Amino acid sequence: MDEKILKHLRDWFKENAANLPWRPTDIDAKRDPYAVWISETMLQQTQVSTVKDYFVRWMERFPDIETLAKTSEEEVFRYWQGLGYYSRARNILKTARIVAKAGGKFPQTRKELESLPGIGAYTAGAILSLALHKREAILDGNLVRIFSRFYALDFLPVGKAAETYWEYARMVADSPKAYMHNEALMELGRTICKSKVPECKACPLASGCRAYSDERTEDFPPKKTRVQKEWHGTALVIESADGKILAVSTGQAFLRGQLALPHFETQKNATVGIPPQAERYIDSDRVASVKDCGAFRHGITVHKIECRVLHIKLKYKATKSRFTWVSKDVARDVFANSFSLKALKLALD
Numbered sequence: 291m292d293e294k295i296l297k298h299l300r301d302w303f304k305e306n307a308a309n310l311p312w313r314p315t316d317i318d319a320k321r322d323p324y325a326v327w328i329s330e331t332m333l334q335q336t337q338v339s340t341v342k343d344y345f346v347r348w349m350e351r352f353p354d355i356e357t358l359a360k361t362s363e364e365e366v367f368r369y370w371q372g373l374g375y376y377s378r379a380r381n382i383l384k385t386a387r388i389v390a391k392a393g394g395k396f397p398q399t400r401k402e403l404e405s406l407p408g409i410g411a412y413t414a415g416a417i418l419s420l421a422l423h424k425r426e427a428i429l430d431g432n433l434v435r436i437f438s439r440f441y442a443l444d445f446l447p448v449g450k451a452a453e454t455y456w457e458y459a460r461m462v463a464d465s466p467k468a469y470m471h472n473e474a475l476m477e478l479g480r481t482i483c484k485s486k487v488p489e490c491k492a493c494p495l496a497s498g499c500r501a502y503s504d505e506r507t508e509d510f511p512p513k514k515t516r517v518q519k520e521w522h523g524t525a526l527v528i529e530s531a532d533g534k535i536l537a538v539s540t541g542q543a544f545l546r547g548q549l550a551l552p553h554f555e556t557q558k559n560a561t562v563g564i565p566p567q568a569e570r571y572i573d574s575d576r577v578a579s580v581k582d583c584g585a586f587r588h589g590i591t592v593h594k595i596e597c598r599v600l601h602i603k604l605k606y607k608a609t610k611s612r613f614t615w616v617s618k619d620v621a622r623d624v625f626a627n628s629f630s631l632k633a634l635k636l637a638l639d
């Protein structure tokens with residue numbers, strides 16, 4: 291999301307931010323970390339409309355962490371009754387006692403926060419971002435749904451694939467206004483980019499949203515978990531004696547028929563020399579040199595790629611064949627995929 295889109299988002303939020311008991315009238319104001327922690331914990335698995343009254347009653351009875359720390363578990367449970375998932379209330383009390391014992395000041399780093407009972411990556415990010423205005427990323431179900439649609443991500447944040455979603459969350463948070471971007475996205479997910487039918491016409495992100503422009507909002511996020519796939523392979527930079535590079539338009543599905551360098555799947559630690567798969571492109575008896583240029587890493591949709599690059603120089607000129615030969619000088623303009631560009635960089639720079 292570029293600054294233009296983020297500005298649309300901020301403007302939308304300033305106009306549309308709902309009046310909620312844990313949200314100050316001035317949406318630019320810093321907040322009490324205690325109140326953010328309580329509201330965000332209550333909101334896990336519970337609707338905003340339900341949480342409102344619980345939050346107000348809670349803050350009247352336990353206005354600060356010291357008061358809460360001195361309360362019995364039985365009484366805390368009474369104020370939680372009806373919200374379910376009582377382990378959340380039990381952890382809140384444990385954490386309150388730990389923080390009160392340490393002087394009552396809420397920790398201000400992600401590491402310290404995540405070491406407390408019941409505070410995970412999401413809640414820690416929310417406390418640091420919404421309360422203290424730190425440039426911290428958060429990722430909840432609302433943001434996952436928005437990122438999946440906005441960037442047309444056809445996989446869920448499961449296992450290693452979660453890192454892709456966190457990267458987008460960090461991009462949103464890399465700004466002095468991170469607190470507003472995070473909260474605005476949560477609100478947008480709740481009110482506009484809803485799971486069943488998103489209201490794209492009213493959405494401040496619409497001008498950059500891939501799912502919307504492709505009319506595929508119902509395809510994202512995907513219903514089933516698609517696990518990230520690892521792909522180890524080799525790409526060939528085959529250079530003819532007259533300075534041309536061989537290109538193909540067939541290969542792995544992740545390049546979808548684009549003009550690319552020849553590539554194929556190989557063992558992670560492939561042996562040296564010309565691989566047998568290269569022989570479909572070249573006459574291996576007329577090779578001038580073979581250089582192993584190292585490997586690059588790359589990510590395309592669900593594919594996590596690690597690719598070794600071989601630069602093969604031929605003794606003969608480019609011939610008319612079923613392959614395309616591209617002049618070395620313009621190769622970087624002709625190959626329009628970063629998979630091939632990364633391989634070219636390793637071989638030719």
Ligand code: SF4
Nearest residue numbers: 483488490493496499
């Ligand atoms: S344009 Fe539609 S699908 Fe895209 S983020 Fe906005 S509401 Fe969601």
